[in-house]
Amino acid sequence: MSPQQSEGAARPVAEPVGAVISVLRNDAEKALADLFANSRALFVGSAEIAQRREAAFARFSRLGLPNRRVESWHYTDLRGAFKSALPLAAMPDAQARASVRARIEALRAADTQAVTRLVVLDGVFEVELSSSHLPEGLRVTPTCNALIAGDACAARAFAAGDLGQGDAAVALNEAFATGGVIIEVAAGAMIDHPVEIVFLSSGRAAHAIYSRSALLVGDGGVVRFFERRLTHGQQPIQRNETLFVDLGQKSIVRHVAVAEHEAKSAVDVATTLVCMAADAEFTSTSLQFGAGLRRRQIFARMDGPHARCSLRGVGLLRGDEHSDTTIVMEHVAPGCESRETFNHIVDNDATGIFQGKVTVAAQAQKTDGKMKSRAILLAEGAAMYNKPELEIFADDVTCGHGATCGSLDDNQLFYVQSRGIPKAEAEALLLEGFAGEVLDEIGNEQTRDALMDEVRAWLAQRGQK
Amino acid sequence: MLEIIDLHAEIDGKKILNGFSLTVKDGEVAAIMGPNGSGKSTLAYVVAGRAGYEVTGGDVRLNGKSLLDTGAHERAAAGFFLAFQYPLEIPGVTTMTFLKAAINAQRKQRGEAELSTPDFMKKVRAAAAKLGVRDEMLRRALNVGFSGGEKKRLEILQMVLLEPSFAILDETDSGLDIDALRIVGDGVNSLRSKDRGFLVITHYQRLLDHIVPDTVHVQSQGRIVKSGGPELAHELEKNGYRDYVAAAE
Ligand SMILES: Nc1ncnc2c1ncn2[C@@H]1O[C@H](COP(=O)(O)OP(=O)(O)O)[C@@H](O)[C@H]1O
Ligand SMILES: [Mg+2]
Numbered sequence: 001m002s003p004q005q006s007e008g009a010a011r012p013v014a015e016p017v018g019a020v021i022s023v024l025r026n027d028a029e030k031a032l033a034d035l036f037a038n039s040r041a042l043f044v045g046s047a048e049i050a051q052r053r054e055a056a057f058a059r060f061s062r063l064g065l066p067n068r069r070v071e072s073w074h075y076t077d078l079r080g081a082f083k084s085a086l087p088l089a090a091m092p093d094a095q096a097r098a099s100v101r102a103r104i105e106a107l108r109a110a111d112t113q114a115v116t117r118l119v120v121l122d123g124v125f126e127v128e129l130s131s132s133h134l135p136e137g138l139r140v141t142p143t144c145n146a147l148i149a150g151d152a153c154a155a156r157a158f159a160a161g162d163l164g165q166g167d168a169a170v171a172l173n174e175a176f177a178t179g180g181v182i183i184e185v186a187a188g189a190m191i192d193h194p195v196e197i198v199f200l201s202s203g204r205a206a207h208a209i210y211s212r213s214a215l216l217v218g219d220g221g222v223v224r225f226f227e228r229r230l231t232h233g234q235q236p237i238q239r240n241e242t243l244f245v246d247l248g249q250k251s252i253v254r255h256v257a258v259a260e261h262e263a264k265s266a267v268d269v270a271t272t273l274v275c276m277a278a279d280a281e282f283t284s285t286s287l288q289f290g291a292g293l294r295r296r297q298i299f300a301r302m303d304g305p306h307a308r309c310s311l312r313g314v315g316l317l318r319g320d321e322h323s324d325t326t327i328v329m330e331h332v333a334p335g336c337e338s339r340e341t342f343n344h345i346v347d348n349d350a351t352g353i354f355q356g357k358v359t360v361a362a363q364a365q366k367t368d369g370k371m372k373s374r375a376i377l378l379a380e381g382a383a384m385y386n387k388p389e390l391e392i393f394a395d396d397v398t399c400g401h402g403a404t405c406g407s408l409d410d411n412q413l414f415y416v417q418s419r420g421i422p423k424a425e426a427e428a429l430l431l432e433g434f435a436g437e438v439l440d441e442i443g444n445e446q447t448r449d450a451l452m453d454e455v456r457a458w459l460a461q462r463g464q465k
Numbered sequence: 466m467l468e469i470i471d472l473h474a475e476i477d478g479k480k481i482l483n484g485f486s487l488t489v490k491d492g493e494v495a496a497i498m499g500p501n502g503s504g505k506s507t508l509a510y511v512v513a514g515r516a517g518y519e520v521t522g523g524d525v526r527l528n529g530k531s532l533l534d535t536g537a538h539e540r541a542a543a544g545f546f547l548a549f550q551y552p553l554e555i556p557g558v559t560t561m562t563f564l565k566a567a568i569n570a571q572r573k574q575r576g577e578a579e580l581s582t583p584d585f586m587k588k589v590r591a592a593a594a595k596l597g598v599r600d601e602m603l604r605r606a607l608n609v610g611f612s613g614g615e616k617k618r619l620e621i622l623q624m625v626l627l628e629p630s631f632a633i634l635d636e637t638d639s640g641l642d643i644d645a646l647r648i649v650g651d652g653v654n655s656l657r658s659k660d661r662g663f664l665v666i667t668h669y670q671r672l673l674d675h676i677v678p679d680t681v682h683v684q685s686q687g688r689i690v691k692s693g694g695p696e697l698a699h700e701l702e703k704n705g706y707r708d709y710v711a712a713a714e
Contacts, residue, residue, distance in 0.1 A: 409553075410516070410517075411553055412553045412554075412555060414513075414515050414516065414537060415549065415552070415553035415555070416555065416563075417514075417536065417537040417538045417541075418513050418514070418515075418537045418538075418540075418541055418547055418549075419538075419541055419563075419566075419567035419570070419571075419623065419627070420538050420541035420542050420567050420568075420570045420571035420574065420627070421538055421566055421567060421570040422536070422538045422570065423536070423538070425566070425570065426538070429555075429558055429563075429566060430555065430558070432557065432558070433555055433556050433557025433558035433606065434556065434557055435557070436557035436558070437556050437557035437606070440557065
């Protein structure tokens with residue numbers, strides 16, 4: 001069930017708690033207002049979509065860019081990072097495509113299995129760079145085409161914005177996004193090979209990227225879904241991309257997301273909106289490297305009873321990178337299970353943030369929710385902020401959370417060394433285990449191994465400095 | 466041969482080893498018994514090279530070479546092994562991965578070639594079977610969720626695979642039931658040879674029924690206060706440490 005049809009979406013969109021209306025606009029906010037006013041000609045879509053855009057931008061105008069005074073953005077000052085509003089990215093041309101072709105080829109070369117790969121370059125679905133053959137049961141529509149054609153899938157992708165709880169970054173995305181890709185998995189379809197969206201930024205110019213994509217899975221559909229975020233060039237970019245994952249009844253989505261390291265000048269906000277019908281199962285495992293400012297936010301709502309949602313992730317941060325993972329898990333139906341397990345390794349002067357909020361509505365009895373965030377800090381200057389929150393209105397629930405943060409354990413380190421392993425290797429082994437623990441849960445061994453290779457490469461770089 | 470010569474060590478300014486001396490020759494099995502808190506584990510840690518202890522006097526020599534200025538990993542590669550009283554859990558690292566990393570790290574330090582994966586697997590499987598370590602345990606994260614007895618067996622498995630020239634076993638019998646005790650005893654006995662020494666730390670005679678020591682020593686307040694043959698262990702089992710502890714004060 002999409003939120004458009006669901007009861008929950010009919011309620012007024014709540015402003016985030018503690019939001020402070022910013023009266024004084026900074027240059028970036030003023031520029032965004034101009035950009036919105038001057039870009040209306042680009043905003044394809046039905047009258048309803050146009051209305052949503054206006055409402056979204058009005059909401060954004062009231063809220064302003066998220067900053068430390070907004071509770072849910074307390075540790076990530078997007079307003080501070082937006083010195084200005086960069087112009088909207090131009091449609092990728094042949095040159096832009098050519099510049100990234102090698103990256104796509106490299107991904108293909110590293111595939112351990114057949115992958116249906118869909119490339120969103122600078123916010124625009126690129127048919128030329130994407131797999132030409134689609135397995136049965138899969139329908140792929142560029143968001144832009146769906147908007148122009150008034151296709152129902154576009155309406156669903158945009159209505160999903162309501163899951164974002166009035167978040168200003170989601171509002172901004174809703175106002176500006178015209179590109180992206182919408183994937184539909186037919187009811188009952190079992191897609192054998194993984195489907196991957198590559199969100200790629202050409203980095204050819206300083207620009208802003210907004211896209212809205214969706215994975216809409218019909219009742220009983222089963223799909224493995226990969227998501228990869230990467231940047232090619234070095235120009236400053238502002239990315240704000242939103243992905244909606246809609247799980248029909250008894251559907252299963254196994255999601256693996258990798259966000260590659262991005263330059264210091266990169267501001268990357270990736271929002272995932274998840275809506276789950278009865279008995280649906282969503283497992284999501286992420287490997288997230290740092291960027292100048294990176295925020296991954298997941299708003300998940302378990303709409304139908306007995307749905308199960310497990311979100312796991314590893315964050316690897318160094319230098320002065322900043323990476324924020326913020327999750328809101330809404331239990332509105334009874335008997336659902338949610339898990340959040342996040343491990344961060346933070347080196348140098350980097351900053352990691354994990355905010356997890358689990359809300360349980362009065363009718364969501366027998367909710368089982370557990371949240372765990374752990375971090376290993378490798379340097380004096382490294383920081384990790386953990387903020388778990390439970391908001392429970394039902395009385396018969398099992399919910400819990402735990403957060404730890406500290407340096408590598410000396411006792412474990414000595415134990416490993418006592419077996420003949422030198423200190424640096426012993427540290428790497430323990431850190432690999434710390435990451436591996438979370439990634440182990442990926443059912444597919446090849447996928448897990450590929451991610452572990454990335455973890456090991458990161459650790460090896462640490463050893464070299 | 467392990468020689469511990471007039472060893473003095475402290476932690477956080479607290480003196481724990483006070484002139485500890487003991488020599489265990491090649492082929493010898495020595496047992497140390499002593500009350501809780503007498504510094505037995507501390508001795509094991511100092512010999513293994515754990516950070517945090519300050520050695521204020523004396524020396525520790527393995528096969529004639531002083532260990533004190535070397536790191537824990539170098540001591541291991543030189544042939545020293547400690548079976549921990551409380552083995553650590555290593556989340557996310559399978560037992561198999563850990564064993565391979567340890568064996569190859571030691572071989573590398575000794576300038577030997579890495580063990581090939583098939584050779585390694587063959588060795589592990591054979592040793593595991595003898596010690597009743599199930600395949601499933603080898604695939605799980607090391608010691609994570611293992612019972613006390615399973616952890617101790619894993620310590621012995623590591624010892625068997627690393628083939629040290631000298632091993633200290635720190636209360637390896639605690640947490641073992643009678644069957645496991647026999648299996649562990651057999652594992653140690655299978656390694657006994659004329660050029661390998663053992664120091665077995667225990668509270669109870671029952672382990673020494675399986676691993677019959679050549680010499681038995683009583684430790685109290687950070688040093689050896691009495692030495693004898695296997696009969697000393699029986700006497701301690703009957704009378705406790707009282708006489709020796711009093712004598713040390
Ligand atoms: N890290 C430490 N800091 C301070 N005292 C310690 C520390 N570790 C051990 N001790 C003390 O050293 C003494 C000897 O401990 P230990 O070697 O574990 O004895 P045993 O193994 O014989 O029971 C005890 O009194 C113990 O409390
Ligand atoms: Mg002890």
